[in-house]
Amino acid sequence: MRRRLPLPGGGLRMRLVVAFALVAVVATVTTGALTFRAARTDLLQQGQDTVITQFRDGVDSVAPGVSFPPTRSDLQSFATQVARTQRTADWRVMATYGDLSATSQVGDGFAELTPAMRDSVGTRAATVFQRVATGHGPALVVGIPVRFGSTLYDGSADSSGLAVFLTVPQDSEQGYVDALVAAVERATVPALVVAVLLALLAARGVLRPVRALRSATRQIAEGHLETRLAVHGSDELAGLSHTFNDTAAALEESVAELRRMEARARRFAADVSHELRTPLAAMAAVTDVLDEDAAHLDPDTATAVRLISEETVKLARLVDDLMEISRFDAGAADLHLDEVDLAESVRRSLASRGWQDTIGTLLPPPDTARGRVDPRRLDVIVANLAGNALRHGEEPVRLAMTVREPPGAHPLAVIEVMDSGPGIPDDVLPHVFDRFYKSDTSRTRTEGSGLGLSITAENVHLHGGTITAANRPGGGAVFTVALPLRRDV
């Protein structure tokens, strides 16, 4: 991978790892818990059954030897004998008869025995058992009533009133259970590790196509429309890659079609202007002849001849402007930069058109406004703005130039052209640089081609400058051009 994805904590890889780990933990713990529950129940059940059976056998074997009604010492000996039937187990036995009771171990309080259980044994005359939690761990308490056999006494099979209770600690059973829990815990850790490894593998499998998609999308955005993805497999990501490729192909085709149309339009404009230019070249060559000879013709013919001559010159200028605009549209306009003194350049522009006395100027001193500009385009800018002010505004027209040095940027030459006319109507102001825009539909055709200000704006933008039109508070329009003065290029 050349570039790491700048993912925050919620990255796809992290999410996958967390999800896999969760699944592993949940699965292991659930399995463990179910196994544990089943095993625990079985274990306890088995232990209980064994204890109860052994206890009953013990009681049955000892009970016939008890004299009736028993004394406290009889009870004591009964309990001890029952306890001895299971020497290995830690049995504590208590025998009761009415209010009398005795335990196998002297002084044993038999706190595990609840009154409810004691009553239950007395009334139901059945074996009763209960698991109780004591301070030393869980214990099983079993109660057995001793009944008279029909042959033993007077034939009544009633309860004898004698009851035996057993308390046996269940430490060993608890040990099995603990071992089970530990086993489950130990199983969880490797399962987690395996889950994380699997998650990383899966993440790689998912992330690789996702990364490829991402970088391909970026390449498309950068204009490399020929970018395609290699498609492996047939999963959803492969489907997405297919869709991406189809979309890219469609996009490439559309863009190519647009380019073809644009090229056709551009070629058409170039062809049209070329076709116009050749007859115009012939006509323009002879306008001087017409002008010279018009004086010797009869008045009507002379007027017609002069009209043709004048309009030919205008037509030539219009075609020239159209050519210029279409070159800007085609991106074929080049800057021929040369270092000049802008103040001198502006002065020459005005002088070459005989405007040095009609337009008041405020120019910086010589050599303070030097910079690299295209002299021809600067001449076009100045001539168009000044010409526009003279045509549409009213005199006096003024031109001012200052040099501004914004911190951290190229110094700027700021040229302002102001007239003293009525200004530009508010609804026209946003459109003054539009092509062929006429501020007043009823206005007759003016001397300009209707492209002058558009060409001016294009020339300013080509230099990386800005142009704005506004109305002055005191009346009159002002056009402001800011050109960067590149000094070291």
Add this chain to the structure above:
Amino acid sequence: MPRLLLIEDDRAVREGVELALRRQGHDVAAVATGEDGMDRLRSFRPDVVVLDLMLPGMTGLEVCRRIRADNQVPIIMATARGDDVDIVVGLEAGADDYVVKPVQARVLDARIRAVLRRVGGGSDGGDGLPQPETHDDLSIDRAGLTVARQGVPVPLAPSELRLLLILSAAPGRVFSRQQLLEAVWEHSYHGDSRLVDACVKRLRTKLGEPPGQPRFIRTVRGFGYQFSRFTDPARPASR
């Protein structure tokens, strides 16, 4: 009466320009192809050639190169504006000036007269010198309008000669492109400075300057061009 050869393929333009220029007092020969133009060049011996760049068959550029192979007659190209590359290539092929079509006859006439003035020489400083001046191994005869390097004559087109005369008249002085445009081509201040650059390039080649290390005509970045100041061989330089 200046003799003018017009090479233009479009009949209407050719007839219009021919008519207008004849009225301006030129002796005009007009042909439609480059091949015819090369023929008339020898028989008509024009003072100036007006050449359309877009010609069927032999192109204007090719005609320009062939003329320049053995002839320093002034050449004015007629081009369509926007054919920027063609203009540069045309200038480097040896054209002295260019006009953009459509052009009014009086503008073309002014350019023709300006280029003819270049051939005639005239006051460009340092005139009246009885003998050729020398700059290192380059000798310039301002009266005879000839230039020689190491004794070998260097044939120069009118613009090249004029440019060299102006630059060398003040060694060490820096001329801006605008100044040279006005002085050599009589163009406006806002003329095409590529004329100057192309002419300097041609001049350097003809003077045998090593590429990238010009000895005679130096470029002053951001300002223009200057002619090198060489120490007078008659007076040993003080070290």
